[in-house]
Amino acid sequence: MGARRIEVLRGISMEVERNEAVFLSGASGAGKTTLLYTLAGLERPESGTVEFEGRRLYCGGSSAEARLRNRKMGFVFQGYFLLPELTALENVLLPGMIGHRATRQRAEQSLAAVGLADRVHHLPAELSGGEQQRVAIARALTNDPDIIFADEPTGNLDSKWRRAAIGNCTSRMECCSERRRES
Numbered sequence: 001m002g003a004r005r006i007e008v009l010r011g012i013s014m015e016v017e018r019n020e021a022v023f024l025s026g027a028s029g030a031g032k033t034t035l036l037y038t039l040a041g042l043e044r045p046e047s048g049t050v051e052f053e054g055r056r057l058y059c060g061g062s063s064a065e066a067r068l069r070n071r072k073m074g075f076v077f078q079g080y081f082l083l084p085e086l087t088a089l090e091n092v093l094l095p096g097m098i099g100h101r102a103t104r105q106r107a108e109q110s111l112a113a114v115g116l117a118d119r120v121h122h123l124p125a126e127l128s129g130g131e132q133q134r135v136a137i138a139r140a141l142t143n144d145p146d147i148i149f150a151d152e153p154t155g156n157l158d159s160k161w162r163r164a165a166i167g168n169c170t171s172r173m174e175c176c177s178e179r180r181r182e183s
Contacts, residue, residue, distance in 0.1 A: 008034045009045070010171050018146070033151050040073060040149040053146070056110065070098050074140030076150035078079075080132045082124040089120040092139045109139035113163065118171075129156040 008031040016022050024032045037043035037049060040058040050057045052072070057065060069075075074095075081090045092107040111120055114134035124132050133156045140148050154162040 003005065007040065009168035012048075016147070036149050036151055041069055070076055070095055072146045074143060074148040075134075076136050076148065076153040078151040078155070079123075080136045082132055082135055084124050087121050087123055088116060088127065088135045088138075092142050093122070095143045095161045097140060106144075107138070107142050110142040111135070113141070114138045114139070114164065130158065130161060133157055135163060 012035065014022075021067065024035065025072060026032055034043060038045050041050065041052070044058050052068065055068070056066075061111050082088075082110060083094070086094070088111060089104070089107055091109055096103060096107070108117070108120060111117055113135075116134055116138065119127060120133060122131075124135070127135065133153070137150075140150065
């Protein structure tokens with residue numbers, strides 16, 4: 001942590017309706033990821049409130065908020081966060097395993113939707129960056145979340161998969177991107 005305090009977000013007020021897609025765009029370092037993490041209940045704001053479906057985040061126990069995130073939210077992180085010792089299928093099954101809602105069929109359908117039906121048994125190290133990103137997208141979709149928070153979800157995808165990823169997610173996606181043509 002540096003000596004100088006940097007204010008990243010100030011005066012933010014927004015409301016996202018069900019089935020509304022919101023795409024954030026801005027320069028690198030502008031605070032898009034910080035806003036996304038704050039809205040998703042992953043990074044506590046210094047002041048202000050965040051509500052999801054009428055429930056205030058950051059005021060209950062962390063386990064209750066973790067359950068809420070697992071049941072209602074899907075995440076596509078900029079760094080994928082795939083577990084290296086798990087196959088693509090196992091990584092996609094993970095969110096459902098936590099809530100005992102894992103279904104192999106749903107996970108396989110999510111992987112097929114992103115063109116990876118033939119790569120389900122591959123480890124992340126055996127996949128390209130774009131394929132790893134598609135596994136992360138499939139993982140976000142597999143629990144059928146109410147909202148998807150995606151940070152640079154199309155960064156490593158070619159144009160075909162970029163369009164497909166956006167098509168798979170737009171009805172429930174809050175997306176953060178530096179690329180204006182996708183946002």
